[in-house]
Amino acid sequence: MKKSVYHRWRVLFVTVALLIFFWGCGQESDISTRQTDEAVIISTENYSVEIQKEGFRYGFKQADGSEIAKPHPVSGLQISRSGEQLSNIESTKFIGNSKDQVSLLVTNTEGLEAVVTMWTLPNAVKLQVEPKEEGSYNIAARTRGLSPSYGLGDHAAFGGGERDRGVRASTDLTGIEMDPMRGYRMISNFVVFPKQGFAEVNIEPGDKIVRLNEQENVQGSRNVHSMPAMYYFIGLPKEIYQSFLDVRNKEGYPVYKPKYEWFGVGWEAFGALAWNTNSETVTQNIKEYLDLGFPLEWMVVGSGFWPRARDEMDEHGTPYNAETDSEEAKKLLATTSFGMWDEQLYPNPKEMIDNFHSLGLKFTIGLRTGFIPGGPFTNEGLENDYYIKDEAGEPKLFSVGFPESEVYIVDAENPDAVNWYVNLCQKWEDYGVDGYKEDLFGYPQTLPDDFVNPINEALMDKGVYVMGRNNYLGSPVDIHRYNDFNYNQPQDRGPINGLAYAYSGFPYVYPDIVGGTGLATGRFGDEPKEKLRIYLMRYAQYAALNPSMSFGYGPWNFDQETTQISLEAAMLHDRLQPYIYSNAVKAYESGFPHPMTPLPLAYPDDENVHGLADTTRRSYQWLIGESLLATPLYGDDYATAKTRDVYLPEGRWIEYNSGQVHEGPATLEDYPLPIGKDPLFVGGKGIVVEDIEGSLKARIYPITDQAEDIFYGPDGKSESRITIASPDWENLTVIDQSTGKEIAGSWNRHAYEFNLNLGHDYVID
Incomplete structure (x- = not known):
């Protein structure tokens, strides 16, 4: 991957910081290294790593000698030149060691040599692989397989990939193989094995290799000069996530403290109104929610606020038709028409936004990093080389999901481009806009996975509110948004998606708009109204126990019961907002996913918790903090199911609504969860x-x-x-x-x- 000057300086800065970091960590660790003819053994007070020289086969053990991860039986490393098949390591030579690192020379079966350096931290090992010759390489690191495993961000939710809308059958990743792993939205190749007290991540924004099966546990990189930052983490889950947090911050993928309002109840215009947004419709829809008592704190106008050609609009204000629209209309179509509102649909945007502020709402809009040729600010970016370039060094046009015309994409590795973009955002903020729903989608997977990270970091540094859609490894946003989650998709994807986010270090989960984005647009067709209203109610009760939730399509469009159940779900979330946000701050401080804690992380030694979250049992459960247990009834059977098998871990648990007491561990078989009952227990610290x-x-x-x-x-x-x-x-x-x-x-x-x-x-x- 071609790197900018900015990127090289950033890498240098991070490298220096890491050297200081590792030196400091090494000061606190009691580390010893010894070698025999067959092996190199590294020991700390918390764990040991034993490297068999033949094949560079390495494994991890607890300090008491118990096995954590066994060595791969053939070769712990594989290296090849790009375009060639991965080749096993044949031999290993000891080079030397210092207080907290060991260096070795490995040679593969084809004669390629590489220097392997291992740093030891109190609860982690960093592995770096540097081929001796210049060139482009494929590199993979592996142990014997472990199970169960969890993580992988958005990738964990899709069984056959996004395009065929498949959904994985479980949060357990065993059997997943991705080569390359690249490109959708909230991306993380962090994998945790809580039963073994083990986790790993190969920090690589380009093509990654992931194989998780009974035979091998592999992470790797393709088409790289080196593998600079492969990490293994050892310890209890809280120790692992604290170390993972430290690594993310030190390696240039920081985690930010989120803002309180995002953890309240929100509203999104596209879910409510589709393209039919203007000052009147937005204001009226918000008023209907507030008049009914919905405790809204934030809102997103994600579509249709930019200028449009009057003769190109239909009666709903739909702004774009690829076949008939004029070139002028297409030039203005996007969210990158900074500070430009449609004067007829939004005649006085500042007055409108001030009104929403007076009602206690944070006002945000949709925002993308793609610029349409001929758009109002596009040429300024071209003149200053602010866009991603092709191999010939020319600004490259990309086809994306929206708009339909091709776009230039801001080069986030260029700090001047990032500053330019953030300064353009100020044109929105001058009207009172509080923040943004970052929303570029449908982009090619040839882009580096972190192509938006620096922009979101800059916006968060500025203090604006950011809902994230795209990201690699870090958390430079306030809430982590699912990709559109709709009625016409597998409904098991949602709970699996959210739990995968939490495992991956993305715990500020926002499960998209209650009711999705199709009720207002009519994309769901002539589905039975009864099923749609049950869908809305069950979705609301599920979303209420997520860290953030929002509404779109008005529940009053169904009946009084739908409205009342939706309101009760909103009020529950509103009551819990201070508690949820407090746990979000704890996640920022500790790395542990307190706002949404999958049970295997809280109870790693309890065999019963590892098989709950699958599409057969559908016991999608999690802890909120250390005192609440969420047990929502959701999944593909939402329209017919009335009960769930609910598992209560060790300890006393009190039903949130009734006060009935249960003693765990116990499974409440066919536990009744009718619509209207809060699916929530109190336990833990109480x-x-x-x-x-x-x-x-x-x-x-x-x-x-x-x-x-x-x-x-x-x-x-x-x-x-x-x-x-x-x-x-x-x-x-x-x-x-x-x-x-x-x-x-x-x-x-x-x-x-x-x-x-x-x-x-x-x-x-």
């Missing part, structure tokens, strides 16, 4: 903070006698520590540690509830 009528309420459930939790406020900084210290549940006392005074509380909805003063600490005894 500490939840809710927003009740505008006030923060700490809610303490009689789950355990010893627990402590930290609650982060909406500013992401203020915190309160809540401690349960062997209380008398019949006669509870709450002491405000910050004042030393006892404060009043009462039992409400199966929990002891008191007002939480943000920044104060509390002890319950």
